[in-house]
Amino acid sequence: MPKTPRGTTSRAKDSAGGAAPGTPWGGRFREAVDPTVARFTASIDFDRALARYDLTLSRAHTAMLHRTGLISSEDERALTEGLDAIAEEIEAGDFPFDAALEDIHMNVEARLGEKVGRVAGKLHTGRSRNDQVATDLLLYLRDASTAAERGLHELRGVLLERAVEHLDTVLPGYTHLQRAQPVRLAHHWLAFVEMFGRDAERFADQRTRMRNSPLGSGALAGSTLPLDREDTARALGFEAPSNNSMDAVASRDAALEFLSAAAIAMVHLSRLAEELVLWSSAEFGFVELADAYSTGSSLMPQKKNPDVPELVRGKSARAIGNLVSLLTLVKGLPLTYNRDLQEDKEPVFDSAATLRDSLTVMAGALATVEVRPERMREAANDPMLLATDFAEVLVAQGVPFREAHEAVGKMVRHCIEEDLDLRSLERAKLQEFHSDFPDDASQLASLERALEQRSLVGGTARDTVTRALERAHEHVRSRLESLDEENSRAPGAP
C-alpha cells in the first residue's frame, strides 16, 4: 500500500523551529518523531483524495475570517490567491505531496507558506484539524452519495430499456433455483429496478443527516474567536452549523450510514451479478455477455468468462468488510476525537469507488448483453410450472386450497413416475385426482394464461408490467433531474 511520496522531506525540515520540525505542533516537544512512526501515522497517501474539498473549505474559511474582521483584505487576497494556485497544482498533478507533513491539511498549509509567506499561518485561525477533517469528510460523502444515487438511477435506466425490449420474453421464475412459475423478463428485471430504487432513496435520505457543518467546532469545544459559523455553513452548501461541537468532531455515523447504504446496494448488485453468471453458463444459456464485457483464459482457448459480474459479486464482499472495519473502529471510543478515527477514510473511499465502478460496468454489461429468448422460453415451457394454476382452477371451484394442493401434488408425482406432461392428462384422469376439476381444466392451464391471469398490481400480465415500466421510467427521469439541480447548487459547481 504505502507508495513513495513524490516530494522530499526538505521542506518539512525548514518550516518550523521545534524538535518535531515541519509538524504543526512542534513547540512542546523535545524529540523528533521516529521515522517508523511518521510513516505509520501519516495519512497523506490516502487523504489527498480530500484535497479538493479541503481547498473549498479553506477558501470559505478565509472569506469568513475576513468578513468577521479576523484578517485584513490584504491577508484574504494573499491566502485566496495562494489557495487557488495550489488548487491548480493539484488539478495538474504537480503538487509536491510530502509524507513528512502527515496529512493533506498540513501539506496544503506548508505549501501555502512557500507561496505566500508568514500570512499562511493565519489560515488555521479558529479552526482545528478536527473540525476541518470532519467537514472535509462530509463534503466528500455528499458528493459520493449523489454519485451513488445517480449511478443507481442510470443503471435502472439501462434495466428499463432492456426490459421494454423484452416485454414478451418469457422465462421461468425461480425459487430455490428450481423453476417455479413463468414470468416476463421485463418483470424479472423490474424486481431489480425496485431494489436499486430503494438503494437510491437510502443515499438521498442519508444526505439529510449531513446538513450541519462541523466547521467552527474547533478541536472539540468551539472557539473563543468571533467566527461566523452560519457563513461558512452556507458557503459550503450546508443548511446550518452543527448543534454541538463535541458531536461534530467525534461522530462518524455519516460515514457509517454511507457505508451501510453502499454495502446494501452492492449486495443487490451481487444478486444481479450472480444471475448473469448463472445465465451465461452453458447449462442455462439464457444470455451471452458482449465480448467487450468478458475475458478469456490464459490456458483454455475456448473460454469466455463473465468476469465483470464475477468481480462485482466479489467486490460486494469488500463493501461489507469496509462497513465492518468502520463500525468496529468506532465501537467503544470515548469522546471526542481519537486518532483511530484517521482510519475512517480508506473504507469510505474504497466503498465509494467500488460502488461507482460496479454500477458503471454493470450498466455497460446489461446494455450490451445478448439475450436468448428462445432458450428462456424453452425453459419456461416446462409443464410443471403450471401446477399452481391447476390448483387455483380447483380453488375457483370452491375447493379449499390445501385440498387442491394435495390433489395436484399427487398429479405431479404421477406425471413424474409415468414421464407425462401435466397438460396431457385427460379429463377423466384429472377427475380421478379431484372430482371438482372442470371439463376445461387443461385449457385453463397454459403458459400464456399463467402470465396473463396474474394481472394484480405487481404481477406478470402484459398490461400490468407495461404500466410498471412506465411508472419506473418516469421515476428515474425525475430523480436524475433533481440530482442535476442539486448538483448545480453545490459549492464549486461549474
Place this chain on the structure above:
Amino acid sequence: MPKTPRGTTSRAKDSAGGAAPGTPWGGRFREAVDPTVARFTASIDFDRALARYDLTLSRAHTAMLHRTGLISSEDERALTEGLDAIAEEIEAGDFPFDAALEDIHMNVEARLGEKVGRVAGKLHTGRSRNDQVATDLLLYLRDASTAAERGLHELRGVLLERAVEHLDTVLPGYTHLQRAQPVRLAHHWLAFVEMFGRDAERFADQRTRMRNSPLGSGALAGSTLPLDREDTARALGFEAPSNNSMDAVASRDAALEFLSAAAIAMVHLSRLAEELVLWSSAEFGFVELADAYSTGSSLMPQKKNPDVPELVRGKSARAIGNLVSLLTLVKGLPLTYNRDLQEDKEPVFDSAATLRDSLTVMAGALATVEVRPERMREAANDPMLLATDFAEVLVAQGVPFREAHEAVGKMVRHCIEEDLDLRSLERAKLQEFHSDFPDDASQLASLERALEQRSLVGGTARDTVTRALERAHEHVRSRLESLDEENSRAPGAP
C-alpha cells in the same frame, strides 16, 4: 439455542395423507423427511415471535377473501373465530407449538384445522409462505423500528434531564483521552443527544421504505385469483401493495437497513458506555453508578463493577455481527426466494431486543448515576487546558495562529520542565515567549472565560448550552408525540 417444543408431533401425523405428513406440500413426495433434516430446517423455535403479526395478516387476508367473493360469509366467520381463538391461546401461552410443523405459519394453519375443520384449508387461498413471511417480517420490523425510535428519544430525555441538572458542572473535554479544553457536562451529554437524534431519524426514514405490502405476491409471480391487494395493504397499515412480486418475496433490504441502523445506534451507545466505565474507575472518579445498576465480585468483596455499561459495550459487537450475518447471507443469491432467507429472522430479532434492552438499562443507569462535580472540576482545573486560549489571545492581537501555537507550545514545555502553572507566568516571562502578549494575558486565560468565550452555536457558553437544551427538549417531546400518534393508527392498536 434449540429448546424442546411444548407440543407433540401427533397432530402433524394426522393432518395430511402424503409421504411427508403434516407438511403443506406432501402430495408430490414419496418419502418422509429425515428427522435430522426436520430439525435442521424447522424455524418454529424462533419464528413464533412472528405469531402476533401472522395472525393479524391472516385476519386481514380472510376479510379480503370474503370481500372479493373468494370465500363465503360463513367461511369468513369460521376462519376469523378460529384465528381469534388461536390468538388467545398464544397470548395465554397455551398454544401447542409443534416443531414437526416447521414454522409458525403451518403451526397456525394446522391448529386452525383442529378448531374449524376443512374450511381451514381455504385460509391459504391466493397466498404463499413466501409473500406471507415477507409481510410478517415487515410488520415486525415496523414495530421494532418505532420501538427503537421511541427508546432513543426516551434515552435522550434522560440525558437532557441530567444535563439540565449539570449545566454548571465542568469537566475536561478530551481528545485522544488527553485533557484538552474545559466543557460543561451538559454540553458533553448533548453530544450524545445529537447522535441518538440522528439514530432515531434513521429508524424513521427506514420505515418509509417499508410502505408497500408484499401480500398478494404469491410464491413469486402473484396470483391468478382476483385478490384485492390494496385492501389488505390498507388493512395492515401499508400505503400500497408492492410494485413487483419478485422483489417483494426475494428482497431483505428492509431487514438489512434495520440492522444497520441498530448497529450504528449500538455503536453510539458503546461510546457512552465506555465513558461510564472510564468515569467509574478510581482514577477518573467522575461518577458512581447506583447500586441498582452495578454488580459485585464473587471473589473480591470490595468490588462494585459497572456491568451494565460493560455489557452494553459488549452487545454492540453482537449488533455488528448480526448485520454481517445478514449481509453475507443475502450476497450472491439469485431471485427469488431461497431457503437461506429463513436465516433472516434471528439476527433481526436479536438486534431488536439487544437495542431495546440496551436503551432501557442505559436510560436507567444514567437516570440514577451519581455525578461527582468536584472531581470533574478538579480535573478541569488543569491549567494546561488553557493553552489554546493563550494562543487565541495572541491571535486576537493579529499574530498568525501558527506563530501563536509555536510560542505557546514552548511555554508549555517550559512549564512542564520547571513544574509551573501556565497561569502563573508573569507578564515579562510571557513576553519572552511572544512579544505580542498583552499585559492582561493571564487574566484572559481562565476556566470560566474558557467556557464563556466559546459562545458560537454549538459551543460551551452557558447561554449557548441552555438554548441547545431547550431545542433538544422540544424535539424529543414532539417526536414522542408523533410516535404515539403513529402507534394509535397501527392495525391492532388498542
Place this chain on the structure above:
Amino acid sequence: MPKTPRGTTSRAKDSAGGAAPGTPWGGRFREAVDPTVARFTASIDFDRALARYDLTLSRAHTAMLHRTGLISSEDERALTEGLDAIAEEIEAGDFPFDAALEDIHMNVEARLGEKVGRVAGKLHTGRSRNDQVATDLLLYLRDASTAAERGLHELRGVLLERAVEHLDTVLPGYTHLQRAQPVRLAHHWLAFVEMFGRDAERFADQRTRMRNSPLGSGALAGSTLPLDREDTARALGFEAPSNNSMDAVASRDAALEFLSAAAIAMVHLSRLAEELVLWSSAEFGFVELADAYSTGSSLMPQKKNPDVPELVRGKSARAIGNLVSLLTLVKGLPLTYNRDLQEDKEPVFDSAATLRDSLTVMAGALATVEVRPERMREAANDPMLLATDFAEVLVAQGVPFREAHEAVGKMVRHCIEEDLDLRSLERAKLQEFHSDFPDDASQLASLERALEQRSLVGGTARDTVTRALERAHEHVRSRLESLDEENSRAPGAP
C-alpha cells in the same frame, strides 16, 4: 431469546442477608439490583450449556481442596455427593434453574447450599468466577473442537464412498461457471475431501493452544491459599496450569480461533452446498436430492427444493457473523476480565451447533443424493472442453504455448461462427490454423484421452484418482481412531 426460567426467585431471596440478596457479592451493597438489570446481566439462559463442565470442574476442585488440606474429608464427601446429585438433576432435566441467580455457577452453588447446607460455602474456596468460567469455556471448546474434527472426517468418509462409486462418472470441471475441462466426479469430490481435511487439522492444532488450565488464577492474580494447580489441571485433562493468571482470565483467543476454524469450515461447506443447489436445478440436472433431504412448497405443488444445502449455505453467514461479534467484542478491552466477555458464549455455542448440524445433514444429503451420470457425461461431451488439449498437441510439437493458444482460439471462433464440432475439423483445416498440427491431431483430442493424459499427481487419470482415494480413505480412518483414543482419555469419559 430470553425465555421464562423454570425456577422461581424465592430461593434467591433466602440465601443471603445483604441488600443484593441471592447474589454472591451482596455484602458491600446497600441497594438491590434493578429487575431490568438483573435480566440484562443474567447469563443463565445460555450458560446452562456449561453445566456439565462446571460440575466436572467443581468435583476436581473439591478433590484438590481436600488433598491440599483446605477442607476436611467430611466436607469433601458432602460437597461431592451434593455435586453428584445436582449432576443427576441436570441430566434428568429437573434442575430448577433460576434467573435471579445470574449464571450457571451461582445456580449450582445455591442448589448445593440447599442440599448440603453451610459447607456449600467452601466450594468457592480459592477460586473466582473469572478463572472458573475461563476453564469451563476451554473444556467446552475442547469437546466442540473434537466433535467438529470428527464430523469433518465423517463427512469426508461419505464423500469418499460416493467418490469410489463415481470413479468413472465424468462431468465438466468449471471455471467461472463455464465448462472448462472434463473431470471425474470422484476427482471433483476429492477436492472437498482435501478442504475438509485441512479444516479438521485446524481444529486439531487449535486444541494444542488449549493445553493450560486457568483454574487457580483467581479473579486475576492467583490465590493466597495453597492450592495445587497441577492437580486440577491434570484431573481436567490439561497438560499444565496456565503460565500467567492475568492472561488466563482475560484472554479469549481460544474461542476466537475456534470461531475462525468454524467459519472457514462453514465457508467450505457453503461451496459444496452451492454446487448441490446448482446441480439440482433443471438446467444442470446432475443430481436429485433424496425426498428425505428436500422439502416442498406451500403453494406450488410441483416443487422439490434443495432446502438442506440452501440452509447450510445460509448458515455459513451466521458463522461469519459470530466470529465478527467476538473479534469486535474483545478489541480494545484492557486487562483483565471485563463484563463484555460474558458475551463470548453465545457465538461459540451457536457456531459449534451450526457446524455440527451442518456436517450431519450434509453427510446425509450426500449419502443419499442420486447422481445422474448420463446428464453429467452429456455436458462433459461438449467438444469445446478439448480446446486446451489441441493446444497442448501443438506444444508437444515444439510450438510455443502462446502461439498454440492463439491458433486454437481462432479455431474455436471459427467453430462457433460456423456451428462446427471442434473434433470434426479436417487435417487440412487444422493446418490452416497452425501448420504444425500433426496428422492425427483430432484423434489425440478426445474425452477419454483428456482424462487419462492428466496423470500427474493431483490429476484426473483413473489410476491417479484411485491412489488419491486410497490415501484419503486411510487418512480418515486413522484420524477417527485417534479421536476415539483422545476421547477415551477425556475426564468424565464413560
Place this chain on the structure above:
Amino acid sequence: MPKTPRGTTSRAKDSAGGAAPGTPWGGRFREAVDPTVARFTASIDFDRALARYDLTLSRAHTAMLHRTGLISSEDERALTEGLDAIAEEIEAGDFPFDAALEDIHMNVEARLGEKVGRVAGKLHTGRSRNDQVATDLLLYLRDASTAAERGLHELRGVLLERAVEHLDTVLPGYTHLQRAQPVRLAHHWLAFVEMFGRDAERFADQRTRMRNSPLGSGALAGSTLPLDREDTARALGFEAPSNNSMDAVASRDAALEFLSAAAIAMVHLSRLAEELVLWSSAEFGFVELADAYSTGSSLMPQKKNPDVPELVRGKSARAIGNLVSLLTLVKGLPLTYNRDLQEDKEPVFDSAATLRDSLTVMAGALATVEVRPERMREAANDPMLLATDFAEVLVAQGVPFREAHEAVGKMVRHCIEEDLDLRSLERAKLQEFHSDFPDDASQLASLERALEQRSLVGGTARDTVTRALERAHEHVRSRLESLDEENSRAPGAP
C-alpha cells in the same frame, strides 16, 4: 487506491493479433474489451506485490521444463536470462508496469517477449494463471507468516526486557476497569507475552497447511504434458505437490487462516494499545510515551497524544474487516476458480502490512515508554485491594468462603460509609464482622504480602514471576533461532 500506472498501453497493442490485443486469450474474441472493463478487471495495481514470487516461480518452472525435455537448453538459457533481467528491473523500480496487461503474470510475460522474442511464449507451457497465482499467493503468505511470527517474538522480547526492569513495580490489577488486586508490572506484561506467544504459534501452525505446491494443477485439471510437479514443489520450498488439482486452484483457506491469525493478533495488540492510551491519560498517569512515539495537536499547544497506540487499536478494525471481506467473498462459490477470487490479494497484503507495521511501532513505543512506578504504587496502595486477602484470612481459619466474603463485604461498606482505611480496623471491630478473625488479621493483609502470598504457578510472587520471565525469554530466543534457520532454507534466500 487506483494509481496511475507508469507504463503505457502501446506495448500491449503490439503483442498479439486478435481482437483483444495484448491479452493472453485474444484468439477467440471478435471485439476488444471495453476500457472501463479493462480498468475494472485489472489487478496489476496491487498484484505487483507478487512480482518477486512470480519470478521465483517462473525460474523454477523453466528449469523443470528443461529437465523434463519440454524445452531445449537454449530456450532455458534465454528464458532464465530474461527473467533475471526482469527481476533486476523490478528491484530497481524500472519495470514498465502496464495496466493494459491486466496482471503481474502477463506483465512479466509480455516484457519477457520484448527481451527474448518468440521463446517467451514457451514460459506458459503446462501452466495456467490459475495454478500460477495460487502458488504465488502461498509463497507470499509463507513469507508474511514468518514475518508476522518473527515480529511477534521481537515484541515479546521488548516486553520481557521492560518487564525485567519493572519486576518490583507494583500497580493495581483491574477487573471491569476497577482496581482489584495488586500485581507486578512484570506480571501484567507477561500476560501479553503469553498472548503474543500463542499468536506466533498460530502462524507457525498455519504454515504447515501450506506445504503443497499448486503448480502443475493447470487451469483446474492438471496437464497432459509430462511435467515434474515434485521438482518444482521442492525448488519452491514446498514439501510436495498438491493432492488435487481442483482444490489447488479453487481454495483460499490458507489466506483465510492467515487473515484470522492476523486479526486475532491485532486484537491482542489493540488491548495492549488500549492500556497505553489509558495509562497515558492524566487520570492514570502511569506512563508517558516518548516524544518520538507521540504527536501533538494542530490547535492545542499543550497536547501530547498517544497516536501510535490509538492507531494500532484502530487498525485492528481493519484486520477484522479484511477477514470478513475474504470469508464473505469465498462463501458460496462453486468450484473451481471464479474471478471473484482476484479480490483475495488486497485484504491479505493489507493485513500483512498492518500487522507488521503495528508490531514494529508497538515494539518501539514500549521500548521507549517512560514508566512512572510511583504513580502505579500509589494506586496499588488503595487498601480496598486487600479485601480478598482479609476474606482468605478467614478461610484459613476454616470459615466457608461465602461467609468470609459476606463478612468482608460488610466491612468494606462500613469503611466506605465511615471513610476508613480497611487496614485501620481494630481487632475488636474486625471480630464484630466475623468472630473468627485472628488477632493479627490486619498484619496479614498488606500490599507486600498480597503479592508474595500469590506464589502459585502463574501468580504474582517475585520468584514465580522471575521464573516466568526466564522461561519466556528462553522461548523467544529459541523461536527466533528457528525462524532464522527456516529463512535460510527458503528459495531465493541470500
